[in-house]
Amino acid sequence: MTFKQIVLLHTIIFLIVVIFNVTPWYFLMLTVAQLLFVPLTLQLILKKENRLYYYFAIPAFVSVFILQTTTNTNLDLLFATIYLLFTFLVAIYGLRRFIQRGFVHIEEFMIDAGMMYLFIGGVWFFASVTGIDTGFSPILTWLTAIHFHYSSFLLPIFLGFLGRLQKSTAYNMVCTIILISPIVVALGITFAPWLELISVVLYITGIYGFIVLAFQAPFASTLQKGLVLLSFGSLGITILFSLLYAAGNVFGIFHVNINFMLKFHGFFNCILFALCGMIGWSISTPPTKELGWNFPISNMKGRFFIGEKILSENIGTNSYSGLVDHMEMYVEREKLSPTIIDFYENTSQYKLFSEVRWHTWFKPFAAVYKLISSKVQQLNLPYSNKQMEMTGDIIAVEDGRTKTRAWIRKIEKEVIFVALYSSHQNNNKTYMNIALPLPWSSMIGILELHQQEEKLVLTSKGTSDSDAGIYLAFRKYVFKLPLQEQFLLEEIKEGKLRAKHQMRIFSFPFLTIKYVIDVKKEIDVK
Template identity: 55%
Template sequence: MKLRPFILVHSLLFLLIANFSSQPWPSIMLTIGQIVYIPIVLQLISKQQGWLNRMYYYFAIPAYSAVAFLQWTDQTSWDGWVAAIYFLFTIMVAIYGVSRFLQRGFVHLEEFSIDLGLIYLAMGGAWFLAYEAGWNTGFSAILTWLTAIHFHYSAFLLPIFIGFLGRQAKSTAYRWISSLLLVSPLIVAIGITFARWIELLSVLLYIIGIGGLIFLAFQCAFQNLWQKLLVRISFLSLAVTISFSLLYAYGNLSHLFIVNIDFMLRFHGLLNCVVFALCGVVGWSLHVPSQKPSRSAFPISQIRGGLVIGENLMEIIKNDRNGPSYWGLVDDMRVYGVDKQTLSPMIIDFYERTIDYRLFAKINWSSWFKPLAALYRIWSKCMQQINLPIHHREIEMTGDIWRIRKDLDGRTAPRAWLRKIDDEIVFVALYSEHRTNERNYMNIALPLPWSAMIGILDVKPLGSGLQLTSKRDQQQSDAGIYLTWKRYVFKLPLEECFHIEEVQTGELRAKHKMWIFGLPFLKIDYKIKQK
């Protein structure tokens, strides 16, 4: 369905519902979101994939009919069942958001923002169902209904508008501002449920995030003048509404009410409904920024693990070939554009003849991550994969490199590097390489239960040393850490950097650092000596 007729149909449907509504006027604020804003925004997101067109008749039309029925009738014993039809529709939208994420992962923050908006809508559907069914949520009926509105506007429309803005012009500041706004809806819900001071804190976070969002909107170049005006007005209206939210949250905490619920309904609600949502939907409808490609089609190992990785996987490899058949992790370091005249000969020799070296390691978990590392250690000992000790004493890692059949793995010249501490398997990493856009990457797979973690590392000379990193230096780089499961390959919020250099004759030192969501959680110091 084309966009303009689609907007016309839903606008007329809303006018028909509103004209014959038997419910109090504030309920219209939620209805216009359900009947007009949500369908149009879904169409803007999914028109390239065609998802909404395929699912429209099965879930959307019954959902809109259910909303119309609830508006046209007085309260009945069937209201909960009717609202459940709309809730099912929001569940399908959330599943669509999850499927978008699984096809891409954390590659583009602006797309994740859109995914999260789609997922949050199911929470709005759940609160709408609770209100219509008359369930005891621990709150008054009006607060239950206001929470439903919150998840339809602040938690659904706002993240999607943030995602559209990120598609148009993404900067370094965008990452922090959008992350702050994406977690705020959940903090608001937690605050309303558990503590008023958390609610007040969430509003303060909203204020900081919205201020940054308005700044980005005024820095962004839009497609045309009307879109620029409408989108900026939409975001500016949030600065007004969030100010009154702050006064309301402060009143809940201090019991000095400057604004009450009635005022919030009349002023805050109408401003969000008419200015923020309407201007935003119309503005982005004028031009939807294109979605960036999700990832390059780099080769991925086809080997997956079971509950036990180490011994079972090595048994398969050993039975397939007798004895180690590769000397090193790489046959020739020149495939990575390495200049053998400038790079330390010992580093080159380590990668090309790895089995001729002894490897000593000191593992250092970040203090904040140690409780999680201790819990993971229980599982990793049984799994025999990424099985690192908690202590930071120096230990020696031993192991061999084994050939893997290409038809078993699917990549170029694959090989398995088995590492042990004493007799305990700690790593089984499957090494290969691939080339994208005239650039070679180290392609490493770590089999996991019925899945695999893929590390795509960019290899860069750094003086006389070498750096291998998953951090991207350009948008179209393959570098990153991914998880592959069935047909899905999505980027994880993990980064790693491995820096190796020769410190003295016959000895290399290396530092391996890892981050999750930008926070450092693991550092491994290696001492590498020739046997």
């Protein structure tokens, strides 16, 4: 079934509902979203993946059709459940898209979030149809359902399409605002009118932000740009009346009632925002820039216990004394400190003294994590910030990558890290590819190496087309984690290094490890 055929089918279904509708007219604002805007927008995302449509969507849309064209029956619960199940499956699909990618490409996450938010709309629709006591009036229950079909489903997806055309720092900020606003709205409706007012102010900031971004975006045609701007611009008008309504609930000085909001929003949201937006984006739906991950991944996964035991069945035949064979594969050898080069090429000839510092805000989590890591024997960092010597060995292993060697680090006899070092090339750049086996999965650190005078920086933060990052590999999924790490190595004197390892989560620092690295014996540092 082509997109045009699906458009025709759903248009006919909705027109029949309009003719035989037995509910108050304003209920059609949600019905048109369910029978027209939701399925057609999903088609713009799914493209050829029509299994969701054929097996789950059609029963859901038939259920909505029956609910809107019949009076209350004993089967209303069944029909509402079918639609609820459909929105749940859409949310699962959105979650699956996210898990395959992780914390990257915020424009794709906007689409994922819209699909996941639809389930919340399905829950409120179910509550409205079945008469569940939500603590609110029936009209507010229904209004919450419509909110999650328009502002929480359509809007993030339209913004995702906009981001596929053009992204910037401002775009990331606008997306963050739009993502958190539905939650703040729900909290405001539930707990406090002033919180609802704050949510509207957030929406205003986000909406006018993406209107400006839409003016700057390179659309496929003038017609498409005009329709998308009309769609976004209509929200710029309706949100002002939402502000007056929310302010009236807080201060009691405005008189914008629900009846006015229904008529006003009914026209602007249904006709201008949703219909114009859907037509605009269907003229030329921007393709995703997501190409997936194609770097080599270690096939070595652990069970509950990692430690040295995981290496016993994967010992390689080669012999290595360093983490890399030749540093010139990463950097210009002549410009880097000779001791740093020698440390990476002859790692086993150096002693490490570490000082671990968990940042104050993270210490409660670190204490709980320590109970687990001490059993698993992986990423098993001490809770104390006392300087301790790390000992270890470098062992050749076979894990499906090239020239992989395991660096086992211990404090006394307790295993701290089992890290598998390899490398790969992509786009004429060589990355350090480090795997840490975890229970039934592995954490992958892809690091870029840069020189700062004679210092060396290893970082997981790269450009948009870089492989750099920290990932979790589980079965066929490779999920980019919201973690960043950076190593800075510098030579203090010949044969002695100082290193600083910083870890961040969502850009917030939570762990810093300082190292002093000494040569074990007198060697020729070349």
